[in-house]
Amino acid sequence: MKAKSLVNISDYGKEDILRILKAATAFKANPNRDLLQGKVCATLFFEPSTRTRLSFETAVNRLRGRIVGFSDAATSSSTKGESLKDTIMMVGNYADLIIMRHHLEGSARYASEVSPVPIxxxxxxxxxxxxxxxxxxxxxxxxxxxxxxLTITIVGDLKYGRA
Structure with a gap:
């Protein structure tokens, strides 16, 4: 069975999300585990990121995985015209998982459809x-x-805000 990608939060039901949150509680209590031992995770950041990229890289390292990828699209073959599909398929040959940030809406869904590994x-x-x-x-x-x-109030730039 192919592992499931995480593309859109609405792809997951309430029970799925609660299971993820309970697992996060366990990881927080004991963050250094060997769950990704022998696995390669690719981080493909086609647009700038600090907190998201570093949090993923830290998590992969704490879980004993390896990281390949780029944090600046200018260092990738996309600057030479390589399509997103070709990039994803090629990286999927090297990695067991792809973590991707891209400026185009819907790019993650598309990547999950063409990728041989979870996105x-x-x-x-x-x-x-x-x-x-x-x-x-x-x-x-x-x-x-x-x-x-719960009653929750959210304030700020909800469309583009990062803080």
């Missing part, structure tokens, strides 16, 4: 950032102890 969407323009959503939900879950019957 984690680390942001695709102003469209989706499911890992940020999971982080926000984890913070609520951790501080409130529940996800039920």
């Amino acid at each position: 984690i969407n680390a942001g695709d323009g102003s469209n989706q950032h499911p890992t940020q959503t999971l982080l926000d939900l984890f913070t609520i879950y951790e501080t409130q102890g529940t996800m039920e019957n």
Whole structure:
């Protein structure tokens, strides 16, 4: 069975999300595990990122995986006209997982359709950032102890804000 990509938070049901949040609680208590031992994770950041990229790289390292990839699209063959499909398929031959941030909305969904390995969407323009959503939900879950019957107010630039 092919492992599932994380492209859009709405691809996951409530029980899936709660299972992820409970796993995150266990990882927070014991972050250094060998779960990615022998695995290669590719980080493809076609647009700038500091917090998201470093958090993924830190997590992969703590789980004993290896990281390949780029943090500047100018260093990739996309500057020579290589298509996103070709990049994803080629990187999928080297990696067991691709973590991708791209400026084009829908690029993560497309990548998940052509990739031989799972894709984690680390942001695709102003469209989706499911890992940020999971982080926000984890913070609520951790501080409130529940996800039920809460009133939540969100303030700021919800479309492009990163802080």
